[in-house]
Amino acid sequence: MAFQLLFGFLPWILLNALFGKTAAEMLISILVASAVFFALEWKSLKKGFILSWGTAFFLIFIFIFDVILQNSWVIHHTPFLSSIILATIAWISLLIGMPFTLQYARQQVAQHLWNKPGFMKVNQMITAIWGSIFLASAAWQFVPFGDDLSGKILPQILGYGTTLLGIWITIKFPNWYSRKQQKTLKTSE
Secondary structure (H helix, E strand, O other): OHHHHHHHHHHHHHHHHHOOOOHHHHHHHHHHHHHHHHHHHHHHHHOOOHHHHHHHHHHHHHHHHHHHOOOHHHHHOHHHHHHHHHHHHHHHHHHOOOOHHHHHHOOOOOHHHOOOHHHHHHHHHHHHHHHHHHHHHHHHOOOOOOOOHHHHHHHHHHHHHHHHHHHHHHHHHHHHHHHHHHHHHHHHO
16 A cells, blocks of 8 residues: 555655746646656546545646746745645545545455454554644744755655655554454453
């Protein structure tokens, strides 16, 4: 699940990593993110994956507001908006009872396990963790880190570090939770 989920985040990562201040840099970042999105996520988009549809809408939104309309507020806040949209996708998917990670997990797990309570619980937890990571990323956009080199590097470390933490949790948490449930069952017998 983690690597397929990472493919879902890759357009967002590329967009933010390449996003620049000039119109040409913005256009290039949007085009690269869009190309990667359609190359890697076309099947997920056709299957109705929540993250894929959110990504498609966001790429269209920023193309319109950053490139065509050249809206200075949206241009200046695109990294913040991307974090807020990702957090919104995560939290709304939890509220409607369809954690966005569930769609990726179902591609990796046998169908007879989908109705197990632990399967849903794991995906709720992982989605909540991602939602929290995205909210933290949004908040860091407004922390005055400074204009020196450390002020430019620290936000990158925090952003990519929490993303790596999210990936690590996505990989490790399902097995940990399963082992914990098995131990609980054995001790209750």
